[in-house]
Amino acid sequence: MGKGEDMDCYECKKQIKEFLNDSMNSKKCIEFVNHVRGCSECMEELSIEYLVNEGLKRLDTATSFDLDHELNEKINKSYSKAKFQKNFTVIAAIVIFILAFLFGLFLSTLFAY
Numbered sequence: 001m002g003k004g005e006d007m008d009c010y011e012c013k014k015q016i017k018e019f020l021n022d023s024m025n026s027k028k029c030i031e032f033v034n035h036v037r038g039c040s041e042c043m044e045e046l047s048i049e050y051l052v053n054e055g056l057k058r059l060d061t062a063t064s065f066d067l068d069h070e071l072n073e074k075i076n077k078s079y080s081k082a083k084f085q086k087n088f089t090v091i092a093a094i095v096i097f098i099l100a101f102l103f104g105l106f107l108s109t110l111f112a113y
C-alpha cells in the first residue's frame with residue numbers, strides 16, 4: 001500500500017534482498033527507504049527478511065541481539081550514506097565541469113595569438 005512514493009510495493013519487495021546485501025545504488029536506496037518508512041506492509045516484509053537472514057547467521061552465537069533495533073540502524077545508515085553519495089555525485093559533476101571550463105579557458109589563451 002504505497003502512498004504515492006516513487007517506488008511501489010511490488011518493486012519495493014523485489015529490492016529487499018538487494019538492500020540487505022548493500023548492493024543497491026544510492027538513488028534506489030533513497031526511494032526504497034522512503035517507501036519502507038511510509039509503508040508498514042513492506043517494512044514488515046523487510047523485518048522478516050532481515051530476521052531470517054541475520055537469525056540464521058547467528059544461530060551458533062549465544063549472544064542476545066536486538067534485530068529490530070539493528071534493522072533500524074541499517075536503514076538509517078544506508079539512507080544517510082545514499083544521501084551523501086547522491087550529493088557527492090552532484091558536487092563531483094560540478095567540479096569536473098569547472099575544471100573542464102578552466103581547461104578550455106587555458107587552451108584558448110594558449111592558442112589565442
Ligand SMILES: [Zn+2]
Nearest residue numbers: 001009039042
Ligand atoms: Zn509498500
